[in-house]
Amino acid sequence: MSPERASFRTIRDELSRRIAERIWLPGALIPGEETLAREFGAARATVNRALQELARAGVLERKRRAGTRVALHPVREARFIIPRVRQEIEARGSEYQYQLLSCEDELAPEVICARLSLRTASMLIHVRCLHMADRVPYQFEDRWINPDAVPATRNADFSNVSPNEWLVGHAPFSNAEFTFMAAAASAEEAGLLQIRQGDPVFVGERITWMRAEPITLVHMVHPSSHRMVTQL
Amino acid sequence: MSPERASFRTIRDELSRRIAERIWLPGALIPGEETLAREFGAARATVNRALQELARAGVLERKRRAGTRVALHPVREARFIIPRVRQEIEARGSEYQYQLLSCEDELAPEVICARLSLRTASMLIHVRCLHMADRVPYQFEDRWINPDAVPATRNADFSNVSPNEWLVGHAPFSNAEFTFMAAAASAEEAGLLQIRQGDPVFVGERITWMRAEPITLVHMVHPSSHRMVTQL
DNA sequence: GGATTAGATATGTCTAGACATAATAACATA
DNA sequence: TATGTTATTATGTCTAGACATATCTAATCC
Numbered sequence: 001m002s003p004e005r006a007s008f009r010t011i012r013d014e015l016s017r018r019i020a021e022r023i024w025l026p027g028a029l030i031p032g033e034e035t036l037a038r039e040f041g042a043a044r045a046t047v048n049r050a051l052q053e054l055a056r057a058g059v060l061e062r063k064r065r066a067g068t069r070v071a072l073h074p075v076r077e078a079r080f081i082i083p084r085v086r087q088e089i090e091a092r093g094s095e096y097q098y099q100l101l102s103c104e105d106e107l108a109p110e111v112i113c114a115r116l117s118l119r120t121a122s123m124l125i126h127v128r129c130l131h132m133a134d135r136v137p138y139q140f141e142d143r144w145i146n147p148d149a150v151p152a153t154r155n156a157d158f159s160n161v162s163p164n165e166w167l168v169g170h171a172p173f174s175n176a177e178f179t180f181m182a183a184a185a186s187a188e189e190a191g192l193l194q195i196r197q198g199d200p201v202f203v204g205e206r207i208t209w210m211r212a213e214p215i216t217l218v219h220m221v222h223p224s225s226h227r228m229v230t231q232l
Numbered sequence: 233m234s235p236e237r238a239s240f241r242t243i244r245d246e247l248s249r250r251i252a253e254r255i256w257l258p259g260a261l262i263p264g265e266e267t268l269a270r271e272f273g274a275a276r277a278t279v280n281r282a283l284q285e286l287a288r289a290g291v292l293e294r295k296r297r298a299g300t301r302v303a304l305h306p307v308r309e310a311r312f313i314i315p316r317v318r319q320e321i322e323a324r325g326s327e328y329q330y331q332l333l334s335c336e337d338e339l340a341p342e343v344i345c346a347r348l349s350l351r352t353a354s355m356l357i358h359v360r361c362l363h364m365a366d367r368v369p370y371q372f373e374d375r376w377i378n379p380d381a382v383p384a385t386r387n388a389d390f391s392n393v394s395p396n397e398w399l400v401g402h403a404p405f406s407n408a409e410f411t412f413m414a415a416a417a418s419a420e421e422a423g424l425l426q427i428r429q430g431d432p433v434f435v436g437e438r439i440t441w442m443r444a445e446p447i448t449l450v451h452m453v454h455p456s457s458h459r460m461v462t463q464l
Numbered sequence: 465g466g467a468t469t470a471g472a473t474a475t476g477t478c479t480a481g482a483c484a485t486a487a488t489a490a491c492a493t494a
Numbered sequence: 495t496a497t498g499t500t501a502t503t504a505t506g507t508c509t510a511g512a513c514a515t516a517t518c519t520a521a522t523c524c
Contacts, residue, residue: 068475200416
């Protein structure tokens with residue numbers, strides 16, 4: 001008979017093949033769980049697991065009573081690893097260096113307060129620092145931290161540990177928003193990154209929250225040689 | 233007793249809370265499935281599902297025999313929706329326009345062949361086109377298609393349907409690689425996007441494969457006002 | 465006609481129990 | 495001591511059956 005037992009993996013891959021090879025066309029209704037279970041000689045729960053994985057991946061759409069169909073407009077999504085600058089640099093085989101530029105309590109500008117949905121003129125901690133790979137500037141980080149969300153920040157010392165690493169260890173977050181864009185380097189950014197003013201830079205911005213409370217907003221500026229790569 | 237039945241969701245959220253609130257510290261070994269099942273009054277399979285979801289999300293690390301522990305360096309990943317330019321524009325409430333600039337069979341330059349791991353001097357289809365939102369240039373697309381992977385491409389007409397949309401409907405892919413970067417606009421790009429040469433542009437590059445066979449490489453250039461946003 | 469109600473049905477979830485598998489520890493042997 | 499063997503243990507997966515829930519269709523009532 002069948003040399004291998006029907007596992008949810010086997011089933012998932014076989015169904016995936018039928019979709020990829022257009023044996024089941026986009027929009028088509030595929031057989032129900034019972035039927036598939038009989039076909040593969042597996043329990044319905046096993047088929048269910050296979051189908052759920054494919055649905056989660058976006059290649060199937062399932063509705064109670066209506067059945068399962070091949071996604072018409074497969075809303076595929078890709079993942080990227082939330083960048084941790086030190087690891088990013090060390091993973092390339094480079095040596096990591098860190099330099100604190102400034103760290104002060106400041107009345108945050110209105111733009112910043114708005115983006116964090118804090119009342120205007122909140123006192124935040126403003127940290128600016130530079131991350132380097134083999135002594136070459138890699139990223140300029142400009143960060144605002146909400147001390148109400150992480151009281152321990154008030155006593156934190158960022159002269160040797162970057163706020164990035166410190167926060168990873170001290171302030172878990174439940175939500176985050178990422179923005180990526182291209183911009184022209186300001187005079188200050190150009191100086192720090194050793195490029196010319198107006199040169200293109202790759203900018204990442206990240207806001208994190210714990211439940212409803214905003215923790216931090218960080219602006220990360222890379223020279224244009226930077227690549228953000230991810231696989232599906 | 234407990235007012236609600238223990239569902240895998242309830243359990244998942246409760247465990248998630250214990251991790252977020254540092255009741256279980258990073259690196260700590262958490263109770264085994266049997267124990268948790270007893271605690272929540274659920275079957276082991278239910279607890280297992282909750283734990284697997286958390287492991288998949290990167291907050292737990294599980295090993296057979298060794299047990300489950302809170303991830304020490306939570307490799308968190310975020311998702312972004314694979315951009316489909318037409319939908320992107322229409323989702324903003326703008327009107328979409330499309331313009332084909334050129335479409336020819338060409339001997340692909342060596343760089344392109346290399347990136348697609350094709351032998352040098354392969355004949356590929358080279359398509360260049362412009363996507364607009366409310367008549368304003370939104371994205372310049374420069375694409376190479378491997379006709380061996382999608383024979384139907386040879387007869388495709390891209391004058392009204394963008395290769396993006398055409399391929400979505402005709403060439404499913406199993407793997408993809410995304411690259412995002414900032415660059416300076418070339419003279420041609422500047423002209424098409426109505427910006428000045430040297431202005432920063434946001435560039436996305438995507439290569440897709442079906443199994444081992446490369447399908448297409450596309451270079452997507454946006455003016456620097458473009459934002460790529462995603463939530464965790 | 466229109467609204468309500470009652471099936472019918474496919475997926476969603478849960479349970480209890482079984483066996484599979486990976487990784488380790490304890491033991492035995494050369 | 496070095497090495498192979500076996501037992502143990504926690505997670506991984508599967509099964510069969512049950513009930514839950516969303517949703518569509520059809521029948522019923524006013």
